[in-house]
Amino acid sequence: xxxxxxxxxxxxxxxxxxxxxxxxxxxxxxxxxxxxxxxxxxxxxxxxxxxxxxxxxxxxxxxxxxxxxxxxxxxxxxxxx
Numbered sequence: 864x865x866x867x868x869x870x871x872x873x874x875x876x877x878x879x880x881x882x883x884x885x886x887x888x889x890x891x892x893x894x895x896x897x898x899x900x901x902x903x904x905x906x907x908x909x910x911x912x913x914x915x916x917x918x919x920x921x922x923x924x925x926x927x928x929x930x931x932x933x934x935x936x937x938x939x940x941x942x943x944x
Contacts, residue, residue, distance in 0.1 A: 901918060
C-alpha cells in the first residue's frame with residue numbers, strides 16, 4: 864500500500880520554484896487538474912480551509928468525477944485569462 868505524503872505548508876518547500884517580482888508582473892502559468900471548488904467565506908483558521916479541501920476531494924472520488932486540465936496564471940494584475 865502506498866504511504867501518504869503530508870506537506871507542512873508552514874515550512875519552506877525546496878521543490879517550489881521561487882520567482883522574482885518581475886515574473887509576477889507578466890504572470891506565471893501553471894498546468895493543473897481541476898477537481899472542484901467550494902466557497903469558504905472568511906475562514907477563521909487553516910483548519911476550515913483544509914476541511915473544505917477534504918470535502919472537495921471526497922466528493923470528487925465518491926462521484927468518480929473526471930479531472931479537467933486547466934491553466935492557472937498568477938500575476939499581480941489580478942486579470943483572469
